[in-house]
Amino acid sequence: MERTMRLLNVLILSILSTAYPAGQDLNQQNSPALKKIARLEQAILKNASHVQLYNQLAWALCSRARETSDPSFYDRAEAALAKSLSLAPGNFEAEKIGVWVLLGKHQFAKALEEAERLRKRAPDDVLVYGYLVDANVELGNYDRAEEAAQWMLDLRPGNVPGLTRAAYLRELFGDIEGSIQFLEQAYQRTASPETEELAWILTQMAHLYMMAGKSEEAERVLDQALGHFPGYHYALAQLARLRISQKRYDEAVKLLRQRYAAAPHPENLYDLADALLKAGRSQEARLLFREFEKEALAEAEKEDNANRQLVFYFAKRRPGQALKIAEREYKRRRDVYTLDAYAWALHVNGRRREAREHMKTALAVGVRDPELLKRAVAIGVERAAAQTGS
Known part of the structure; x- marks a missing residue:
C-alpha cells in the first residue's frame, strides 16, 4: 500500500511538471x-x-x-x-x-460588521464603502452592495476601486457591456507602475468579452495582461478557458499547469484535471481529481476553501456528500454562485422543486454565466432556456 501511494505521488508530480518551470519565479520577479x-x-x-x-x-x-x-x-x-x-x-x-x-480570509459576515462600524466612524471613506460592497456581494445582499458602490462613485467620481466594483455588479446584473465600460475607465485611470492591478482589470475584461462571444477581444486583452504581469495566474486561467472554448485542450493544459505552479491551490488543480479530461487524457485526469479531492477535503471546514468545486466533483460521484458541502456553504453565504452550487446539489439528490426555487433566486439577480445557465436549463428553469436561446 505504501509503495502504491509513493508511485501515485510520483505520477502526480510528473503530471504537474510543466514546460514552464519558472512560473512562480516569473510571478516573483514581476x-x-x-x-x-x-x-x-x-x-x-x-x-x-x-x-x-x-x-x-x-x-x-x-x-x-x-x-x-x-x-x-x-x-x-x-x-x-x-x-x-x-x-x-x-x-x-x-x-x-x-x-x-x-x-x-472569506470571513464575510465579520468583515461586513467591521466595515459598518468603520463607516459610522468615517462616513466619507471610499474604501470602507468598497469593503461594504465586497462583503455584501459575497453574502448575496446585492441591493446593499449596489447602494455602497454608488456611494463610492458619488464621493469620488471615477475612482478605480469604485469603478471595478461597479463593473462586477453590472456583470452580476447581466449588463455585460456596461461592465466592460466601467473596466475600461478603471484601466485608463490606473497608474502604470501598478502592473498587477492593470493585469487584473484586463483579465476581468477578457472574462466579459468571452461571455459576450468576443474571443478576439479576449485574446487581445489577455496578451496585454500578461505583458503587464508575466506569469499572472488569473490571466493564465482565463487564457486556458479561451483555449478550451476553441477546443485547443492541450494548450489549455499547459497554461493550467503553469497557473498551478504559480498558485498551487485545490481549485486550480480541479481546473487542470478537468482540462486533462477534455483533452482525452483520462488516466492523468483521474489521478489529479483524486489529489484534488484529498486537498480540498482537508480545507473544506475552513472559510477559504474549494467547496464549490467539491460540490460539482461529488455531484457526479457521491451526490449525498455534494449536498452536505453545499448546505454548509449555503448557511454561510447566499451569493449567486453559492445558490447555483446548492441548487445543483439538490437537483442531483432528487430534490428538484427546491433546486428550481434556489436557481430562480440566483437568476433573478440577472447573472449570465454560461455554465450556470446550462445547469439552470438542466434543472428546468424556463427563464434560463430563454437566456441561452435554447
Whole structure:
C-alpha cells in the first residue's frame, strides 16, 4: 500500500511538471507587492516604532495575497496590523486594512460588521464603502452592495476601486457591456507602475468579452495582461478557458499547469484535471481529481476553501456528500454562485422543486454565466432556456 501511494505521488508530480518551470519565479520577479514588502521590511528595521510602516506593510502583504491567492500573506498582514495597533490602539488605517484581511480570509459576515462600524466612524471613506460592497456581494445582499458602490462613485467620481466594483455588479446584473465600460475607465485611470492591478482589470475584461462571444477581444486583452504581469495566474486561467472554448485542450493544459505552479491551490488543480479530461487524457485526469479531492477535503471546514468545486466533483460521484458541502456553504453565504452550487446539489439528490426555487433566486439577480445557465436549463428553469436561446 505504501509503495502504491509513493508511485501515485510520483505520477502526480510528473503530471504537474510543466514546460514552464519558472512560473512562480516569473510571478516573483514581476511582483509590485514583493518589492514594496522588501522595502518596508528594511524601513521597519531602521524605525521599528513607526505605525504607518506597519500599516503599509500589511497593505503590501494583502496585495501579495491577491497576486498569489496564498492566504498565508493575510496571516502576515494580521501580524503587521497587530504591531501597528499595539503602537497606536484604534488607529483607523490599521482597522480599515483589517477588513481587507477578513475579506481575504472569506470571513464575510465579520468583515461586513467591521466595515459598518468603520463607516459610522468615517462616513466619507471610499474604501470602507468598497469593503461594504465586497462583503455584501459575497453574502448575496446585492441591493446593499449596489447602494455602497454608488456611494463610492458619488464621493469620488471615477475612482478605480469604485469603478471595478461597479463593473462586477453590472456583470452580476447581466449588463455585460456596461461592465466592460466601467473596466475600461478603471484601466485608463490606473497608474502604470501598478502592473498587477492593470493585469487584473484586463483579465476581468477578457472574462466579459468571452461571455459576450468576443474571443478576439479576449485574446487581445489577455496578451496585454500578461505583458503587464508575466506569469499572472488569473490571466493564465482565463487564457486556458479561451483555449478550451476553441477546443485547443492541450494548450489549455499547459497554461493550467503553469497557473498551478504559480498558485498551487485545490481549485486550480480541479481546473487542470478537468482540462486533462477534455483533452482525452483520462488516466492523468483521474489521478489529479483524486489529489484534488484529498486537498480540498482537508480545507473544506475552513472559510477559504474549494467547496464549490467539491460540490460539482461529488455531484457526479457521491451526490449525498455534494449536498452536505453545499448546505454548509449555503448557511454561510447566499451569493449567486453559492445558490447555483446548492441548487445543483439538490437537483442531483432528487430534490428538484427546491433546486428550481434556489436557481430562480440566483437568476433573478440577472447573472449570465454560461455554465450556470446550462445547469439552470438542466434543472428546468424556463427563464434560463430563454437566456441561452435554447
